[in-house]
Amino acid sequence: MLCEKGDIMNKIDINFTVSFALAKREFIKYLRNKSRVITSIFQSLMFLFIFGFAIGNQALVSAGIIPQAILFAGIFSGVSIVMDRMLGFFKEIMVAPISRTTITIGRAIGGTLVASIQGIILITLTSIFGAFGYEPLLFLKILAAIPIIFLTAFLTTSLGNLISTRMKDFHQMQFIMTFLIMPLFFTSGAIIDFVGTPFFNFTLINPMTYCVDAMRHIMLAGNPTISAGLPLYVDIIAILAFSLVFIILSAYIFRKSESV
Amino acid sequence: MATNIIEVKNLTKIFDVGTNQVEAVKGISFSVREGEIFGFLGPNGAGKTTTLNMLSTLLFPTSGTAKVAGYDINNEPDMVRKNIGMVFQEMSLDIDLTGKENLELHAIMYGVDKKTRNQRIMEMLEIVQLTDKANILVKNYSGGMKRRLEIARGLLHYPKCLFLDEPTLGLDPQTRRSIWDHIKKLNEEYGITIILTTHYMEEADALCDRICIIDHGEIIALDTSENLKGHLKGDTISLEFENFKALKKFEAKIKDFAGIHAIKIITPKTNMRQMLSKMAAIRAQMSGGKKPPAIMMDPAKHDAMSKMMRSLPTKMNIIIENGSEKVASLIKIANDSGIKIKSLTIKQPSLEEVFIHYTGRSIRDENGSRGATMREIMQRRMRSVM
Numbered sequence: 001m002l003c004e005k006g007d008i009m010n011k012i013d014i015n016f017t018v019s020f021a022l023a024k025r026e027f028i029k030y031l032r033n034k035s036r037v038i039t040s041i042f043q044s045l046m047f048l049f050i051f052g053f054a055i056g057n058q059a060l061v062s063a064g065i066i067p068q069a070i071l072f073a074g075i076f077s078g079v080s081i082v083m084d085r086m087l088g089f090f091k092e093i094m095v096a097p098i099s100r101t102t103i104t105i106g107r108a109i110g111g112t113l114v115a116s117i118q119g120i121i122l123i124t125l126t127s128i129f130g131a132f133g134y135e136p137l138l139f140l141k142i143l144a145a146i147p148i149i150f151l152t153a154f155l156t157t158s159l160g161n162l163i164s165t166r167m168k169d170f171h172q173m174q175f176i177m178t179f180l181i182m183p184l185f186f187t188s189g190a191i192i193d194f195v196g197t198p199f200f201n202f203t204l205i206n207p208m209t210y211c212v213d214a215m216r217h218i219m220l221a222g223n224p225t226i227s228a229g230l231p232l233y234v235d236i237i238a239i240l241a242f243s244l245v246f247i248i249l250s251a252y253i254f255r256k257s258e259s260v
Numbered sequence: 261m262a263t264n265i266i267e268v269k270n271l272t273k274i275f276d277v278g279t280n281q282v283e284a285v286k287g288i289s290f291s292v293r294e295g296e297i298f299g300f301l302g303p304n305g306a307g308k309t310t311t312l313n314m315l316s317t318l319l320f321p322t323s324g325t326a327k328v329a330g331y332d333i334n335n336e337p338d339m340v341r342k343n344i345g346m347v348f349q350e351m352s353l354d355i356d357l358t359g360k361e362n363l364e365l366h367a368i369m370y371g372v373d374k375k376t377r378n379q380r381i382m383e384m385l386e387i388v389q390l391t392d393k394a395n396i397l398v399k400n401y402s403g404g405m406k407r408r409l410e411i412a413r414g415l416l417h418y419p420k421c422l423f424l425d426e427p428t429l430g431l432d433p434q435t436r437r438s439i440w441d442h443i444k445k446l447n448e449e450y451g452i453t454i455i456l457t458t459h460y461m462e463e464a465d466a467l468c469d470r471i472c473i474i475d476h477g478e479i480i481a482l483d484t485s486e487n488l489k490g491h492l493k494g495d496t497i498s499l500e501f502e503n504f505k506a507l508k509k510f511e512a513k514i515k516d517f518a519g520i521h522a523i524k525i526i527t528p529k530t531n532m533r534q535m536l537s538k539m540a541a542i543r544a545q546m547s548g549g550k551k552p553p554a555i556m557m558d559p560a561k562h563d564a565m566s567k568m569m570r571s572l573p574t575k576m577n578i579i580i581e582n583g584s585e586k587v588a589s590l591i592k593i594a595n596d597s598g599i600k601i602k603s604l605t606i607k608q609p610s611l612e613e614v615f616i617h618y619t620g621r622s623i624r625d626e627n628g629s630r631g632a633t634m635r636e637i638m639q640r641r642m643r644s645v646m
Contacts, residue, residue, distance in 0.1 A: 017368060018368055025354065029357070084354075087351075088348070089352055091348050092352040092353070092366070092413075093369070094318060095341060096370060097341035097369075097371075
């Protein structure tokens with residue numbers, strides 16, 4: 001039953017107070033869910049030790065895996081709406097007099113916050129373990145990386161939101177892992193540097209490429225041995241463009257989807 | 261004269277199920293008066309929830325329209341949503357938040373003023389007696405507490421009417437009664453119009469000012485409980501006899517008795533068809549051989565036979581006008597023909613009989629066991645997940 005009629009679904013009226021309240025809910029839930037906090041920290045450490053220290057070229061890989069950890073967190077936040085749907089809370093949101101765009105934005109803000117926190121935890125740990133070397137400017141680099149972390153979190157959450165509009169239960173999660181998240185991870189250049197190879201042009205269709213590239217711009221600034229592939233402003237524009245496409249698409253599909 | 265808070269005209273909903281079209285609601289029309297408790301009564305799949313979902317703008321009708329609290333469900337869904345409270349059949353709370361946080365989020369979504377928000381939340385928690393549980397995570401609430409919190413949440417934005425979809429499904433009898441008391445209190449003290457669905461007869465009878473019996477997407481009857489029962493002319497006399505033979509004999513004797521509307525023989529729970537086929541087999545065996553059949557000799561089989569005889573119907577219900585006056589003459593007929601009556605009860609008509617009268621079957625046929633209900637819930641949940 002598509003909701004083509006009815007202006008509440010088709011009017012783009014955004015109530016930011018409600019969006020923030022929905023975002024706050026996700027944040028509270030994240031903080032209360034101790035296993036999720038611990039899992040995210042452990043996963044970050046695992047990434048760091050396996051990919052960062054074992055493969056070598058620590059600085060390059062460390063800068064690359066931070067966006068990947070955010071990718072996992074962002075997708076999970078995005079698809080957590082499936083959990084709401086299974087547990088019933090989804091209906092309470094659907095019957096409220098708020099537009100679906102408001103809901104989409106609330107979810108995007110909440111997911112971005114949660115995924116960003118995980119990114120910030122990881123970048124702090126990586127720096128403490130010395131992946132980027134110890135230098136006076138390191139603290140400033142971390143501060144400068146935080147906007148990139150937020151952008152990456154926004155991008156991946158929007159992608160997660162888009163997936164969730166077509167996902168009805170968690171059985172499909174395995175499919176998404178195999179056919180979406182893993183390819184995004186491996187072709188982003190996080191572990192293997194594709195810059196300068198013919199394959200690099202192909203990786204430009206992967207939004208994560210820009211996140212990895214932007215992160216390297218900041219964290220590896222002043223490192224003579226490694227160079228990023230694209231100018232930083234191109235990365236940022238690309239991340240924003242991908243995010244907007246994902247979020248508009250998911251808002252559009254959500255607006256046209258069934259209520260109950 | 262009270263005004264109508266809900267006016268429904270030819271409301272129809274057709275679902276596409278694969279290539280088939282299922283008409284879940286078939287052009288129903290009715291109205292609900294301000295301040296009444298209005299109940300939809302019907303078995304599962306009758307179209308109650310679909311109707312409620314259309315009235316709460318979660319589903320758009322295929323055709324027809326309705327006005328809820330003065331707003332059109334097709335053209336002004338947002339205004340309808342602001343003026344109604346909804347309590348769904350399945351739990352729709354966020355179990356990882358506290359009771360108070362659930363209410364706060366609801367208040368924000370419905371645009372309740374920041375200044376009045378807290379006071380409003382406290383007021384609602386007080387009504388459902390959850391004030392001391394406000395800061396506990398909902399996952400630690402009992403089933404009844406969750407239901408009460410949902411009712412409090414549904415009332416938080418001062419809706420003109422509250423929709424309750426199967427408010428006591430899956431709750432124990434004691435909790436059910438307490439929920440009923442809350443619903444009655446809301447209606448009597450706060451004047452909130454309540455529209456509920458149920459498949460429990462006693463719930464409809466105990467709560468509703470008017471009952472709308474709905475089956476296969478159509479309204480079959482709509483009236484007060486008393487009037488619905490009044491349509492059934494007569495009381496029910498339940499009789500139990502010693503055996504099937506006595507019952508049959510009595511049935512023949514009272515065939516021409518004045519005032520009887522219907523005679524219904526109550527079939528015991530055992531599978532009748534299976535039993536009859538067994539009887540036929542035994543009879544065939546008995547007539548086939550020349551020797552006295554084994555069943556006559558074998559005490560075990562004899563036992564089986566008498567067991568079967570016992571499972572034949574021995575009870576009947578007679579729907580009769582002025583049952584209490586006629587009962588003496590019925591007993592006299594029995595005595596005169598030497599029929600022993602084991603037990604006898606006279607019942608005023610209940611909603612159960614009303615339902616059977618209008619639909620030709622018992623509502624309980626489909627909603628017997630708790631297991632079936634649970635399965636139903638699971639299936640519904642799975643369906644909503646798919």
